[in-house]
Amino acid sequence: MIPFLDLRALNAPYDAEFQEKFKAFLEKGWFILGDEVRLFEEEFAAYCGTKHCIGTANGLDALRLILEGYKILGKLSEGDEVLVASNTYIATILGIRQAGLVPVLVEANLETYNFDFADLQMKVTVKTKVVMPTHLYGQLADMEAMSAFAKANNVLIVTDSAQSHGAKTSQGKRSGNLGDASGFSFYPTKNLGALGDGGAITTNDSALAEVVRSYRNYGFKERYVSAYEGLNSRLDEIQAAFLRIKLRDLDTSNTHRRAIATRYINEIKNPKITLPSWNGSEDHVFHLFVIRCKIRAHLCDYLKTNGVGTIIHYPVPPHQQAALKDYNNVSFPVTEQIHDEVVSIPLNPVMDDAMVSQVISILNSY
Ligand SMILES: Cc1ncc(COP(=O)(O)O)c(C=O)c1O
Numbered sequence: 382m383i384p385f386l387d388l389r390a391l392n393a394p395y396d397a398e399f400q401e402k403f404k405a406f407l408e409k410g411w412f413i414l415g416d417e418v419r420l421f422e423e424e425f426a427a428y429c430g431t432k433h434c435i436g437t438a439n440g441l442d443a444l445r446l447i448l449e450g451y452k453i454l455g456k457l458s459e460g461d462e463v464l465v466a467s468n469t470y471i472a473t474i475l476g477i478r479q480a481g482l483v484p485v486l487v488e489a490n491l492e493t494y495n496f497d498f499a500d501l502q503m504k505v506t507v508k509t510k511v512v513m514p515t516h517l518y519g520q521l522a523d524m525e526a527m528s529a530f531a532k533a534n535n536v537l538i539v540t541d542s543a544q545s546h547g548a549k550t551s552q553g554k555r556s557g558n559l560g561d562a563s564g565f566s567f568y569p570t571k572n573l574g575a576l577g578d579g580g581a582i583t584t585n586d587s588a589l590a591e592v593v594r595s596y597r598n599y600g601f602k603e604r605y606v607s608a609y610e611g612l613n614s615r616l617d618e619i620q621a622a623f624l625r626i627k628l629r630d631l632d633t634s635n636t637h638r639r640a641i642a643t644r645y646i647n648e649i650k651n652p653k654i655t656l657p658s659w660n661g662s663e664d665h666v667f668h669l670f671v672i673r674c675k676i677r678a679h680l681c682d683y684l685k686t687n688g689v690g691t692i693i694h695y696p697v698p699p700h701q702q703a704a705l706k707d708y709n710n711v712s713f714p715v716t717e718q719i720h721d722e723v724v725s726i727p728l729n730p731v732m733d734d735a736m737v738s739q740v741i742s743i744l745n746s747y
Contacts (some may be wrong), residue, residue, distance in 0.1 A: 495523065
C-alpha cells in the first residue's frame with residue numbers, strides 16, 4: 382500500500398527534537414507570541430529573502446490580513462476588485478471576500494494551471510486594484526508577466542504562496558518575495574507543515590508589516606490598546622517552535638520532491654494520462670503531483686485496487702460551490718475540465734525509490 386501521504390512518517394524524523402522542544406516549552410510556560418514566533422519570523426523572512434514575516438493562525442487569515450492591512454493604509458477600499466484564478470483553492474477567494482473586496486474570477490490555462498492571460502487582460506476594470514496569483518500545486522506563476530501586468534494596470538500583486546514554500550525563479554528569488562505581499566499556510570500537509578494550523582505573511586513593505594502585526598493581535602498598538610478592529614490570528618508559539626526545526630530541511634525535502642517528479646515525468650508513459658508541464662527548474666516544489674485523465678473515476682478505482690492512494694485537488698471549482706452563490710451562473714470551461722480530470726498521485730519526501738517505481742509501473746500498466 383502506498384498512501385497518498387503519511388503524516389506520521391513525515392514527522393517521525395523529528396520525533397526526538399519535537400519532544401525536547403515540547404519539554405522546554407512546558408518548562409518555560411510562555412505560550413503566545415514569544416521567542417519562538419519571533420525567531421521563526423526572522424528565519425522565514427531570511428529564507429524567503431524578505432524584510433518581514435508575520436506569523437498568523439492559518440493561511441486563509443494571512444491572505445485576508447494582507448488585504449485588510451492595505452485597506453488601513455488607504456491603498457484599498459471596500460468593494461475594490463481582486464483578480465484571482467477560477468481554479469484556485471477556495472481559501473484564496475474567501476480571504477478576498479472576508480476582507481470586503483470583490484473576487485473577479487479569471488479563467489485558467491490548461492498547461493500552467495494558472496491565469497489565462499487573455500482572460501486576465503479582459504477582466505480589468507476601473508475597480509481592479511489587486512492581482513492575486515496562486516502558485517498552484519507548488520509551481521510559480523509567471524511573475525515576470527505578472528509584474529508587467531501589475532505595472533501597466535497600476536495594481537498590487539498579492540501572491541497566494543500556500544503551496545509553494547521554497548520555489549525559486551531563475552534569478553534565485555523565492556516564493557514570498559515575488560510581489561507586494563504573500564500569504565503562506567503551514568497546514569500539516571504543506572511542504573513546510575506544522576503539527577496543527579499556522580500561516581504567515583511575507584513582505585518588503587514595512588508599513589504593511591507594521592499594520593498586519595498589530596491587526597493579527599486585536600489591532601493592539603500596545604497591550605490592551607487597540608488601534609484597529611483586528612483579529613485574533615496569531616501563529617502559536619509551539620507551532621513556530623516545530624516549524625523552526627522543519628525549516629532547516631525544507632530545501633532538502635523540496636529537492637527530493639523534484640527528484641520524484643523528474644522520475645514520474647520521464648517514466649510514466651501512458652497515453653491516457655496527461656503529466657504536468659515543468660521545465661525542470663526550481664520554480665516548482667511539487668507540493669502536489671497532479672495528473673489528468675479523461676476517465677478519472679475509473680483510474681482512481683484502478684489505483685485504489687492496486688494500493689495507491691490518491692486525492693482530487695479539487696473536485697468542485699469555486700464558482701460551482703454552494704458557498705459562492707453569486708458565481709454559480711457563470712461558466713469557466715477550462716477550469717471545469719481541470720476539476721473533472723485532475724487527480725493527485727503520491728509525491729512526498731518519505732517515498733523511497735521502490736515506492737516511486739511501483740507507482741510508475743502501476744500507472745504504466747493502466
Ligand atoms: C492555495 C491555498 N490557499 C490558501 C490555503 C489556506 O490555508 P489554511 O488551510 O492554512 O487556512 C491553502 C491551504 O489550505 C491553499 O492550498
